[in-house]
Amino acid sequence: MYRGASDGEKKRGVGLACSYRGVSLGAEGADAAETIVSVQTDGSVIVSSGVTDMGQGAQTQMSQIAAEVLGISMDRIQFLNTNTSRVADSGPTVASRGTIMGGSAAKNAAEKVRATLLDVGAEMTGVDLNDLDLEDNYLVSTKTHERMASFSELTAACFNKGRPMIGLGWHNSPPTSWHEEEGHGDAYFTFVYGANAAEVEVDTETGKTDVIDFASVHDVGKAINRGMVVGQMCGGVAMGLGYGLLEEFEIEDAIPKQLNFDGYLIPTSMDVPRIKTIIVENEDPMGPFGAKSVGEPTNELAAPAIVNAIANATGRRIYELPANLERVLLGHKLTRQGKRGSEQKNSIDAMVVDSCKIRGGKA
Amino acid sequence: MKPFEYYSPQSVAEACALLAQLGSGAKILAGGTDVLVELRKSADDVASSIIDITGISSLKGIEESSNTIVIKPLTTHTEILRSALVGTYAPLLKTAVAGIGSPQIRNRGTIGGNIMNAAACADTVPPLIALGARIRLQSSTGDRTVALSEFFTKPYITVAQRGELLVEIRFPKLPSDARSSFMKLGRRNALSISRLSVAAILTRDQSGVLTDARIVPGASLPTWHRVSEAENLLIGHKPTRELFVEAGKKVSDIMISFTGRRWSTEYKEPVIAVLVRRALEECH
Ligand SMILES: Cc1cc2nc3c(=O)[nH]c(=O)nc-3n(C[C@H](O)[C@H](O)[C@H](O)COP(=O)(O)OP(=O)(O)OC[C@H]3O[C@@H](n4cnc5c(N)ncnc54)[C@H](O)[C@@H]3O)c2cc1C
Numbered sequence: 001m002y003r004g005a006s007d008g009e010k011k012r013g014v015g016l017a018c019s020y021r022g023v024s025l026g027a028e029g030a031d032a033a034e035t036i037v038s039v040q041t042d043g044s045v046i047v048s049s050g051v052t053d054m055g056q057g058a059q060t061q062m063s064q065i066a067a068e069v070l071g072i073s074m075d076r077i078q079f080l081n082t083n084t085s086r087v088a089d090s091g092p093t094v095a096s097r098g099t100i101m102g103g104s105a106a107k108n109a110a111e112k113v114r115a116t117l118l119d120v121g122a123e124m125t126g127v128d129l130n131d132l133d134l135e136d137n138y139l140v141s142t143k144t145h146e147r148m149a150s151f152s153e154l155t156a157a158c159f160n161k162g163r164p165m166i167g168l169g170w171h172n173s174p175p176t177s178w179h180e181e182e183g184h185g186d187a188y189f190t191f192v193y194g195a196n197a198a199e200v201e202v203d204t205e206t207g208k209t210d211v212i213d214f215a216s217v218h219d220v221g222k223a224i225n226r227g228m229v230v231g232q233m234c235g236g237v238a239m240g241l242g243y244g245l246l247e248e249f250e251i252e253d254a255i256p257k258q259l260n261f262d263g264y265l266i267p268t269s270m271d272v273p274r275i276k277t278i279i280v281e282n283e284d285p286m287g288p289f290g291a292k293s294v295g296e297p298t299n300e301l302a303a304p305a306i307v308n309a310i311a312n313a314t315g316r317r318i319y320e321l322p323a324n325l326e327r328v329l330l331g332h333k334l335t336r337q338g339k340r341g342s343e344q345k346n347s348i349d350a351m352v353v354d355s356c357k358i359r360g361g362k363a
Numbered sequence: 364m365k366p367f368e369y370y371s372p373q374s375v376a377e378a379c380a381l382l383a384q385l386g387s388g389a390k391i392l393a394g395g396t397d398v399l400v401e402l403r404k405s406a407d408d409v410a411s412s413i414i415d416i417t418g419i420s421s422l423k424g425i426e427e428s429s430n431t432i433v434i435k436p437l438t439t440h441t442e443i444l445r446s447a448l449v450g451t452y453a454p455l456l457k458t459a460v461a462g463i464g465s466p467q468i469r470n471r472g473t474i475g476g477n478i479m480n481a482a483a484c485a486d487t488v489p490p491l492i493a494l495g496a497r498i499r500l501q502s503s504t505g506d507r508t509v510a511l512s513e514f515f516t517k518p519y520i521t522v523a524q525r526g527e528l529l530v531e532i533r534f535p536k537l538p539s540d541a542r543s544s545f546m547k548l549g550r551r552n553a554l555s556i557s558r559l560s561v562a563a564i565l566t567r568d569q570s571g572v573l574t575d576a577r578i579v580p581g582a583s584l585p586t587w588h589r590v591s592e593a594e595n596l597l598i599g600h601k602p603t604r605e606l607f608v609e610a611g612k613k614v615s616d617i618m619i620s621f622t623g624r625r626w627s628t629e630y631k632e633p634v635i636a637v638l639v640r641r642a643l644e645e646c647h
């Protein structure tokens with residue numbers, strides 16, 4: 001089945017792609033974020049941040065970090081969506097910076113509230129401040145492991161004493177540098193590392209390529225939430241597979257040809273293989289609890305791994321994406337010459353197969 | 364989408380009367396998987412009235428009568444996929460519907476809509492033509508039966524007149540010694556329009572000599588039809604890979620004789636030949 005195997009129309013190949021990439025914006029520009037942790041009298045907690053969650057799960061990461069610092073369960077936390085009229089503009093949700101920036105700010109904010117709570121706890125119980133901790137929704141003595149007060153009792157006491165239970169957390173990224181003319185500098189304060197391995201089966205008679213096996217490995221610093229890290233890794237691979245094999249955006253005479261998802265094809269669940277995910281935890285002192293990044297790094301390796309696998313299977317390299325039927329079979333793209341089928345209604349050859357493209361989608 | 368009048372007749376007679384009365388602005392709605400796309404896409408008026416025929420129960424179901432299978436037009440792709448009659452007497456049709464769209468599309472989309480929409484990539488059409496299907500069209504003034512192979516004049520254009528409703532699709536059962544197949548090539552593994560497809564049926568006698576061969580390529584010719592030039596290469600011979608390769612090449616030549624050499628020929632010329640060969644091999 002693998003290259004060199006003489007029989008069969010389908011050949012298999014494996015391909016590898018590796019990367020290291022800078023975390024967050026680095027020397028690209030200002031890089032700071034604010035997260036606010038506001039503990040309520042009843043022991044519930046409101047977290048809000050200038051880092052926007054658009055579905056990637058930043059709010060869960062930030063809430064989890066705040067919960068960890070305050071020794072409480074996640075169900076006490078409510079996250080308010082970003083609104084720069086009540087929390088500072090924290091820059092864009094880009095550069096895989098949500099957890100490391102918003103999360104660091106959340107940690108910082110929660111630590112401020114924690115200090116107040118422990119202080120009040122010490123006053124309340126007479127136990128030395130250094131022997132107190134917040135754990136499993138309780139104020140506990142680290143010496144006797146005794147539960148001194150519930151988190152809600154503690155927050156009520158704090159309120160009654162008129163102490164602030166709001167923490168404004170600010171995180172400014174460590175210094176970076178970049179010399180544009182000389183092309184060097186300490187562009188990023190830390191890096192993540194990753195590798196993808198793809199196994200493909202190429203139908204050498206039609207150019208149809210199936211990704212049949214896939215492994216994705218990423219150093220994420222510390223996985224704050226393993227389920228979400230795996231989600232990012234699988235989603236990144238699925239998206240990268242589409243970029244590698246399917247997604248094409250063509251512009252002809254300034255008019256995009258792909259106007260909808262019937263022509264702009266993304267992979268379905270039938271096109272994405274089972275993905276083996278391996279999380280490498282290489283804790284980083286610059287990140288909250290050692291966390292770094294996991295969003296974009298997961299997305300950029302799939303296409304190169306897949307085209308490397310195609311080259312391994314067929315012996316022929318593809319330099320332009322997507323590696324669709326025509327590019328894999330013929331080595332180049334096919335472009336419609338002249339008018340579109342719809343404009344040459346009377347020519348049979350135009351009618352034949354363009355018809356599905358015009359009305360039914362991409363043929 | 365432009366506003367339209369909505370009708371939901373409960374019988375074929377009622378539907379035909381509405382079609383006659385409403386004239387050219389009327390559009391029949393079955394599963395709607397083509398009609399709705401069209402309604403949303405078009406700036407010009409596709410339809411001023413929609414005649415929803417899904418309430419007509421006599422247009423649903425699959426039946427057998429002696430040597431014939433009858434499929435009513437409102438039968439969904441999923442129902443065809445699950446039909447034991449189709450599985451036994453027209454397995455290539457089962458293969459074809461299994462690859463249409465996605466479960467959602469198969470649950471809504473109907474065989475009647477697939478035929479009447481008449482896209483070059485319609486997946487039920489090559490198998491139905493290979494099976495020798497005939498369809499019955501009914502209007503307020505009468506009904507007629509047309510061979511499916513003579514129904515299409517070019518993509519999206521058929522000989523159906525305004526006011527005609529498709530009421531029945533029928534084809535002879537495949538004999539038990541016949542082997543059939545359907546090959547579809549799309550860009551991805553689901554929700555994929557046929558870039559090319561081939562339906563094939565082979566029958567051989569006890570000595571292994573081919574006595575019947577039917578090859579219908581899809582999404583490649585201006586209208587679907589059996590490629591007799593390729594079929595004749597096979598009949599009277601014992602099947603070999605070389606023979607199948609030759610038949611594939613012949614289909615490819617015939618395709619080019621219709622379409623000429625165009626931007627996509629460089630791809631389609633070798634690949635349709637491969638699909639024909641594979642479809643024939645699959646009939647083993
Ligand atoms: C996402 C998606 C994927 C698809 N994938 C495929 C695919 O893989 N393969 C494929 O072949 N097709 C595919 N299609 C197209 C479509 O689903 C099929 O053609 C389907 O069979 C149409 O049936 P329908 O019942 O939905 O038809 P409708 O949309 O209701 O009707 C289609 C046309 O037929 C006419 N019509 C319907 N019934 C009758 C009747 N009894 N008498 C007279 N005229 C009638 C309508 O007026 C209309 O012009 C896809 C569509 C979508 C949206």
